């Protein structure tokens with residue numbers, strides 16, 4: 001690994017990983033779960049950030065890998081997660097990996113009808129366990145948490161439509177398959193504690209009505225990480241415990257946090273490369289891109305910090321538009337109001353808490369994936385070198 005002693009030598013743009021922060025998040029969530037649930041599992045959501053070095057950290061700190069496609073499933077295996085430590089969700093399973101996962105003891109949550117058909121191809125010599133995903137309409141279950149009217153979901157089987165009953169019947173007709181778990185993931189925009197209580201109330205009534213004898217309840221993800229003004233892991237876990245009927249507290253409780261584990265573990269740093277002035281505005285061009293820190297282009301603000309050279313600054317008499325390297329007109333990150341210090345080439349801007357849904361969602365547009373450094377005290381070592389034409393040409397015929 002290339003190691004650098006000075007922040008100023010970091011090749012920008014770059015992500016910077018603080019391993020300690022990720023471990024603090026894992027341990028925080030784990031001790032909250034351990035305080036009330038003798039059986040519990042953290043399944044780290046791989047899609048939230050699949051950087052291999054990060055997957056190794058989460059593996060070494062006891063998390064399972066929660067995967068939602070056969071690519072992620074194969075990545076988890078390649079990273080050394082044994083099948084018993086993989087949670088396989090989502091509609092993009094392949095039949096081959098689906099059957100292999102069930103046979104090998106992974107937690108597999110059935111998401112659609114074709115998977116129920118695939119179960120018929122399991123060997124008949126043994127009994128295999130599977131889970132099933134229940135459909136959750138946020139507007140119906142917890143209206144205060146809806147992101148829009150009729151905040152419905154494409155995933156899982158609906159209780160109200162009768163599909164859940166039908167799907168469970170089909171599974172129960174198979175003599176070599178046992179329904180051992182329920183999966184109730186839904187990501188509320190609010191990430192509120194109340195939402196999880198409401199989902200638990202809704203689902204446990206169905207479990208009791210159907211008389212299901214389960215081993216686990218997978219509550220999914222969607223939690224806040226450690227932030228002063230937000231609910232703590234313990235508050236979420238207390239709410240699970242107090243909402244669950246005593247007879248269901250014995251289940252193995254699974255959570256699938258992504259954001260809560262990785263968001264705060266990554267910074268992004270970019271550098272100002274040029275400044276122009278026209279149309280009564282100052283245009284600040286950087287070597288970073290909004291694709292890297294806000295790939296949905298939804299954020300209106302960032303946790304950011306300026307590292308400016310200490311030469312004298314004039315006050316800008318115009319707004320400064322800080323923008324990215326891409327040739328997209330809309331690759332603009334934020335504006336600084338009139339009266340701010342003028343930015344200059346060589347200044348750096350650091351974005352904090354950008355570990356979730358950034359690196360896995362950025363496109364290979366104009367610029368390849370940037371360097372990722374691991375920070376330990378004031379040393380920086382490269383854990384993923386920026387992609388180049390080599391990776392772009394791989395698998396192509398030309």
Ligand SMILES: *Cc1c(COP(=O)(O)O)cnc(C)c1O
Nearest residue numbers: 045185221222223256257258259
């Ligand atoms: C995306 C996803 C998660 C993780 O959600 P976060 O908001 O990152 O915690 C967990 N489970 C499933 C099934 C998901 O699709």
